[in-house]
Amino acid sequence: MDNYGLFYQFHFYLFGIIAIVAAVTFVTRRSPVAAAMWLVVTMFCLAAEYVMLDAQFIAAMQVLLYAGAIMVIFLFVIMLLNLGEASDVTDIRGVWGKLLAGFVGLVLLAEVGILTRTGIPSGQYVVGRDYLGQQLAKYGAVGAVARPLYRDYSLAFELTSVLLLVAIAGAVILGRKESSSAR
Amino acid sequence: MLAESLGLSAILFVIGVIGVLTRRNAIIIFMCVELMLNAVNLTFVALSRYYGMGGQVFVLFVMTVAAAEAAVGLAIIISIFRHKQTVDLRNINVLKG
Numbered sequence: 001m002d003n004y005g006l007f008y009q010f011h012f013y014l015f016g017i018i019a020i021v022a023a024v025t026f027v028t029r030r031s032p033v034a035a036a037m038w039l040v041v042t043m044f045c046l047a048a049e050y051v052m053l054d055a056q057f058i059a060a061m062q063v064l065l066y067a068g069a070i071m072v073i074f075l076f077v078i079m080l081l082n083l084g085e086a087s088d089v090t091d092i093r094g095v096w097g098k099l100l101a102g103f104v105g106l107v108l109l110a111e112v113g114i115l116t117r118t119g120i121p122s123g124q125y126v127v128g129r130d131y132l133g134q135q136l137a138k139y140g141a142v143g144a145v146a147r148p149l150y151r152d153y154s155l156a157f158e159l160t161s162v163l164l165l166v167a168i169a170g171a172v173i174l175g176r177k178e179s180s181s182a183r
Numbered sequence: 184m185l186a187e188s189l190g191l192s193a194i195l196f197v198i199g200v201i202g203v204l205t206r207r208n209a210i211i212i213f214m215c216v217e218l219m220l221n222a223v224n225l226t227f228v229a230l231s232r233y234y235g236m237g238g239q240v241f242v243l244f245v246m247t248v249a250a251a252e253a254a255v256g257l258a259i260i261i262s263i264f265r266h267k268q269t270v271d272l273r274n275i276n277v278l279k280g
Contacts, residue, residue, distance in 0.1 A: 004184060012184055016191045023195055023218060027202040032210050039214050042195070046221055053188065055228045058242050062224075065246050070217065070253050077257045078210060081264050093205050101204035105197050112193040116186055127235045135236060148236045149243065160247050167251035174258035 012052055019045035028092075031085065032078045036071055043067040054132040056141040188229030195222035209260050209270040213253070220249050 019042050026038035043066045050059035078084055135144040202215035224242045231238030260270055267274055
């Protein structure tokens with residue numbers, strides 16, 4: 001097992017607990033704007049966890065892309081459709097929906113319990129001890145991610161650009177007004 | 184910290200699933216899907232310490248797909264809103280038999 005300092009462990013658990021509390025608050029809020037804000041809190045806590053897991057560049061992308069770009073789109077749509085105020089009737093499903101959700105949650109949590117009891121081989125390194133630390137020292141936080149991205153996964157990277165192009169075209173066509181499509 | 188990370192990721196994923204199953208607001212369901220994607224990203228990052236850099240590269244791909252999905256999905260929600268004047272799934276049931 002690795003040895004982590006008390007300072008490290010305290011902050012790891014702290015951000016983890018804040019993330020869980022914010023996620024539960026997010027799911028139970030009625031107002032979409034409040035829910036979106038709590039989801040942003042969860043994403044910031046996850047960014048902090050990424051920093052502690054030696055993924056500084058991913059943490060920066062998490063803040064810029066998720067908490068920045070994607071949540072801004074969500075808030076923009078909420079504002080555009082004028083849904084900011086909570087509706088009078090709750091939108092949470094009735095007894096059967098809650099029972100189903102609780103059942104699924106219990107099954108998944110039991111699965112987690114079984115997995116942790118069988119023991120995760122946390123001491124087994126496939127790539128050698130402190131591999132990420134060496135990579136970070138050698139290439140820097142960005143270079144360590146960029147090297148495999150542009151070498152081993154370059155085809156997937158190119159295909160991603162096609163995906164983005166299709167998504168942009170789809171969003172433009174879907175968002176177009178009906179009258180202009182008659183041209 | 185691998186076990187703790189995987190546990191946190193599983194709990195966040197379960198919260199996302201419960202949100203998808205219990206809410207009826209289409210935008211909030213979409214945000215729950217984003218939460219599930221985030222939970223999976225945490226798994227990738229935690230395991231990348233043991234299995235090499237590939238995990239972090241995949242997180243970048245997941246983020247790209249999430250951004251594309253958000254753009255298309257929200258465009259669909261906007262066009263549904265134009266027809267029905269609501270995003271409540273109780274009122275969007277034209278495919279129900």
